[in-house]
Amino acid sequence: MRTKITDIATYLPEKVVTNDDLSKNLDTSHEWIYTRTGIESRHISSEDEVTSTLAIEATRKLMQQSSIEPMDLDAIIVSTTTGDTRFPSCACKVQGAIGACRAFAFDVNAACAGFIYALAVADSMMKSMKLRKVLLIASETITKFVDWTDRSTCVLFGDGAGAMLLEATENGDTGIIATKLYANGEDEKYNSILAHNGEQNGNRGYITMAGRTVFKYAIDYMAMSMKEILDENNMSMDDIDWIIPHQANRRILESMCKMRDFPLDKVIITTQEHANTSSASIPLALRDALDKGKVKQGDTLLFTALGAGLTWGSAIVKI
Numbered sequence: 001m002r003t004k005i006t007d008i009a010t011y012l013p014e015k016v017v018t019n020d021d022l023s024k025n026l027d028t029s030h031e032w033i034y035t036r037t038g039i040e041s042r043h044i045s046s047e048d049e050v051t052s053t054l055a056i057e058a059t060r061k062l063m064q065q066s067s068i069e070p071m072d073l074d075a076i077i078v079s080t081t082t083g084d085t086r087f088p089s090c091a092c093k094v095q096g097a098i099g100a101c102r103a104f105a106f107d108v109n110a111a112c113a114g115f116i117y118a119l120a121v122a123d124s125m126m127k128s129m130k131l132r133k134v135l136l137i138a139s140e141t142i143t144k145f146v147d148w149t150d151r152s153t154c155v156l157f158g159d160g161a162g163a164m165l166l167e168a169t170e171n172g173d174t175g176i177i178a179t180k181l182y183a184n185g186e187d188e189k190y191n192s193i194l195a196h197n198g199e200q201n202g203n204r205g206y207i208t209m210a211g212r213t214v215f216k217y218a219i220d221y222m223a224m225s226m227k228e229i230l231d232e233n234n235m236s237m238d239d240i241d242w243i244i245p246h247q248a249n250r251r252i253l254e255s256m257c258k259m260r261d262f263p264l265d266k267v268i269i270t271t272q273e274h275a276n277t278s279s280a281s282i283p284l285a286l287r288d289a290l291d292k293g294k295v296k297q298g299d300t301l302l303f304t305a306l307g308a309g310l311t312w313g314s315a316i317v318k319i
């Protein structure tokens, strides 16, 4: 049995904020943000929108475009690091909103690598528990956790959600081929270079980041995990149609390709319109690439991400 991604829908908040908009109230410029990150604009959730709102919107779209009924779902798994509340989980809120009362539901938190973690968890559970249909969502309102006076972080992030239908298939030629996960939280330095600290911001705390250090880890660790997953599965970059990485910064992706001799023309990049949406960035990029006719049914995709923890990993999926 294989786990196949059979459909995907996304939701982006209506409000779009450009670099020029940010530079009106912050000592920054479109030039600085664009040349350092590749970001031109980002979607920002309204005060009324929380992470579950985005997740539910993406799910409703998925339900409309696929033939799936809420009662068909065996489980709902949400990747998020920005849940509305410590508990209940965002997944339970989605389950209640759509009336998927047969489904069990829980959240996965692995920061920006959360989608790959959640995909691996879903795949394993589908196999071990013989589940047939699982709703996998990555939803984030990370802009609610930035200090809007800190120009080194606030310009980097955006909000969004992607909802995927995972179905069990007996067709061994398609679906999730492999997943590989890593974490290193042992060393204090890993916990301090990218974190969410303090009790300000209504007890939510703010994101703090040592940008240059994270930049280097992102290149090294994403490249290392891609190489290891390909080697372990007797595959090479020639077997991959598209790399869909976490969309933190265009320069990270360009540097990684240059340093490791990876093909940049095989990399899907949506940083310009979405910015860094944490764990939602890969599903958002996949939907965008499908809509633009880049990714096609039958393509083999390599997902990779790195996030706070540090957490990182890769997945190979034939869609």
Ligand code: UT7
Residues within 6 Å of the ligand: 027, 028, 029, 032, 033, 036, 037, 112, 151, 152, 153, 155, 156, 194, 210, 211, 212, 213, 214, 215, 218, 248, 249, 252, 276, 278, 306, 307, 308
């Ligand atoms: O999703 C989780 C993973 N996160 C990431 O992968 C992010 C990784 N890091 C990065 O993307 C980059 O390090 C940043 C985009 C965050 C920063 O780029 P950088 O080239 O590493 O810049 P820097 O932090 O070294 O700052 C260079 C200069 C500093 O000024 P001085 O000290 O040289 O005078 C900063 O104060 O740029 C200044 N600066 C800004 N200037 C205008 C920092 N932020 C801004 C800003 N606008 N928004």
